[in-house]
Amino acid sequence: MQITDFIVPVLFAGILIFGFAKRVEVFPVFCDGSAEGLKTTAEILPALILLLISVGMLQASGAVELLTQLLTPLCSAVGFPPECMQMVLLRPFSGSGAIAVYDGIAAEYGADSFAGRVAAVLLGSSETTFYTIAVYFSAVKIRKTRYAVPAALTADCTAWIVCGLVVAAIMGN
Amino acid sequence: MKIILAVIPVAAIICGIITGRLPEVSSAVLDKAGEAVxxxxxxxxxxxxxxxxxxxxxxxxxxxxxxxxxxxxxxxxxxxxxxxxxxxxxxxxxxxxxxxxxxxxxxxxxxxxxxxxxxxxxxxxxxxxxxxxxxASDNMIMLTVLNTASLQVIPATAAALRAAHGAERPMDILPCVWIVSAYSLAAAVCAAKLLGWISRRRKKRRSGGADN
Structure with missing residues (x-):
């Protein structure tokens, strides 16, 4: 059991009890808010379908492997293990895809290998960029995302560049 | 975003032809539509x-x-x-x-x-x-960018996966995760602020030109 296992149930109970204490009509208010959640889900579904299909096509086509080969020389420049390149390329698109890639890397090289650690650090220090952008902006019906993608990708690139260096410096190769 | 959504399928089809995996690409379209639901x-x-x-x-x-x-x-x-x-x-x-x-x-x-x-x-x-x-407004982009960079203090998923793969101390990546997160977060905020500033200047110049 970890501390993180407590957070969600305690928050759930805590908010409801706090509501009772403050004399909020907890049941109708909760249902009201819940109904909004239902509407939001329906609104983001189209964007979700489009994004998942695009990513699925890309994964199935072997484009990720091709790009990995192309980018391998760049990796050595920043001390990044090329085995983890798939992680870098998939992480911004798909959370479950990134977990699958991690499973592969950890199974092949070991969880405590350099590649295994770098992959885990990447998994823990970045998010599914494109999923977030698609869902957030489609929920408020925004089509022109302006500089959201370049700004978010700057963060992902930074993580990629420093990840190998930081892991090597702190935990060794 | 719309450029990326246009480029990905085209790239996937071209790669599919090169690698001879076009059938997989084709079935991915239908599978993923269901998966999205x-x-x-x-x-x-x-x-x-x-x-x-x-x-x-x-x-x-x-x-x-x-x-x-x-x-x-x-x-x-x-x-x-x-x-x-x-x-x-x-x-x-x-x-x-x-x-x-x-x-x-x-x-x-x-x-x-x-x-x-x-x-x-x-x-x-x-x-x-x-x-x-x-x-999108500058504030909306800032919120989105903060959400795409990871603010998470305890990388629970990564640690759980490490434990599942037999890592000796699954949480020992914590300092690395914090440092990498801090770098990427700083980069995200700087990029958002800088690009926002550039885009505001450009907009101002454009509207200034229209006035003349």
Whole structure:
């Protein structure tokens, strides 16, 4: 059991009890808010379908492997293990895809290998960029995302560049 | 975003032809369409749960109290939002969920925050030009970018996966995760601020030219 296992149930109970204490009509208010959640889900579904299909096509086509080969020389420049390149390329698109890639890397090289650690650090220090952008902006019906993608990708690139260096410096190769 | 959505399928088809995996690409289209619905249904329950809880927390005044704590930092990042206003409160809730690593809870809260920003900016924000509808505002982009960079303090998923693969001490990556997160977060904020500044200048120049 970890501390993180407590957070969600305690928050759930805590908010409801706090509501009772403050004399909020907890049941109708909760249902009201819940109904909004239902509407939001329906609104983001189209964007979700489009994004998942695009990513699925890309994964199935072997484009990720091709790009990995192309980018391998760049990796050595920043001390990044090329085995983890798939992680870098998939992480911004798909959370479950990134977990699958991690499973592969950890199974092949070991969880405590350099590649295994770098992959885990990447998994823990970045998010599914494109999923977030698609869902957030489609929920408020925004089509022109302006500089959201370049700004978010700057963060992902930074993580990629420093990840190998930081892991090597702190935990060794 | 729309450029990326146009490039990906084309790239996938070309790669599929090169690697001879076009049949897989074709079946991926149908499989993933179904998967998206499954994901949306999973998300729907969590979305309803957190939207409901947030409404209770809001009515009880808990949201206001928390946003009071975070607002000094948050108001540095977001321009021209009303202090203690709904948008500010929702942003604080979303960022707290991110920091706590509540995973799926962050999405509903983030969407509520996006809506609140839109509501506040589309009408009555003094000082900030209200963007034509359909276009993202600087504050919306800042919120999204903060959500794409990881604010999570405890990388629970990564640690759990490491444990599953027999790592000796699954949490020993913590310092590395923090440092990498800090770098990428700093890069995200700087990039958003810089690109926002450039885009505002360009817009100003363009409207200035129209006046002449």
């Amino acid at each position: 499954t994901l949306a249904i999973t998300l729907c329950g969590i979305m309803c749960l957190w939207s409901g809880l947030m409404k209770v927390a809001e009515e009880a005044g808990a949201v206001k109290a928390l946003s009071g704590l975070l607002s000094p930092v948050v108001s540095l990042l977001f321009r021209g939002l009303e202090k203690g206003g709904r948008a500010m409160q929702m942003i604080c809730m979303n960022l707290s969920a991110n920091i706590l690593g509540l995973g799926n809870a962050t999405t509903p809260l983030g969407i509520r925050a996006m809506e609140a920003i839109q509501e506040e900016e589309a009408g009555y924000v003094p000082g900030v030009e209200s963007p034509p509808s359909g276009e």
